[in-house]
Amino acid sequence: MPGVIFSADDFGLTPGVNEAVARAHTNGRLTQASLMVAAPAAADAVARARQLPGLNVGLHLVLVDGDSCLGHARLPHITMADGKFPKNQVALALRYFFSPAARRELRAEIGAQFAAFAATGLALHHADAHKHMHLHPTVARMMIETGQKFGLRRIRVPAEPPGILRLCGEKPGFGDYALHAWSFLLRWQARGLQAPDQVFGLKWSGHMTLARVQTLLEHLPAGESEIYFHPAVERDDVLTALMPDYEHVAEFEALLGLQAPARP
Secondary structure, three states: OOEEEEEEEEEOOOHHHHHHHHHHHHHOOOOEEEEOOOOOOHHHHHHHHHOOOOOEEEEEEOOOOOEOOOOOOOOOOOOOOOOEOOOOHHHHHHHHHHOHHHHHHHHHHHHHHHHHHHHOOOOOOOEEEHHHHHHOHHHHHHHHHHHHHOOOOEEOOOOOOHHHHHHOOOOOOHHHHHHHHHHHHHHHHOOOOEOOOEEEOOOOOOOOOHHHHHHHHOOOOOOEEEEEEOOOOOOOHHHHHHOOOOOHHHHHHHHHHOOOOOOO
16 A cells, blocks of 8 residues: 655745644644745644644745745845745746855755744654655755755655656646656755655646546556645635635645555
8 A cells, every 4th residue: 555645835925824723733634734934824823733742744845935034134145035935936046056156045945944943843754845846956956965964864756757647637747747757856956855656646746636546546557656735724815816716715624635554
């Protein structure tokens, strides 16, 4: 029987996301969550996580389209005036690759986010990145080097096999094949760290409904699979502005609708 991890991204973004994570862990299949340490509701997420010892919490590194820890004065080349990272992922990725000043700031911010996670007192179970920014080789190298200083042992390698998508009735495009091939670079960079064999949630990001997840579970390949979600108990202005087409509530309901495993 293939092993399955059910995980949630954006823990700490809003109270509605935090409530969904807590309830999906207590009453559903969620076993893992990735924390945005500089997000508006991060403190609430940490308080909830301390009451859920069975929930594995990791760092959701934010280096694009989100809040920084260090702010614009410390990160003038990679953040906007409000201290947030820009939304344009391609432009930012080029800056991280070509600009020495941007790379210095990037390393400092990655260190600050790992330090902020350590300050919560929560055990660092894993690390990944918002919008899979750690597929960028420069980001991956810094994340792994810095993370290991904080005890990092596990990361997410977002490798979604196109063949499994086809079995689920989805027609993979060129981008799906290209992204899967590109993920092998990250897996090579992360050698020595633990990582799931495959990850699902990229093609259907924000739309992991119960029906889709049930279909996926019928076609999982051998090895360990991570299925990640963006759950929330309700839509709010923050989620609507950041992810206007995501079905956050449907993803929360999917985690509750799946038969919950027996807890010790």
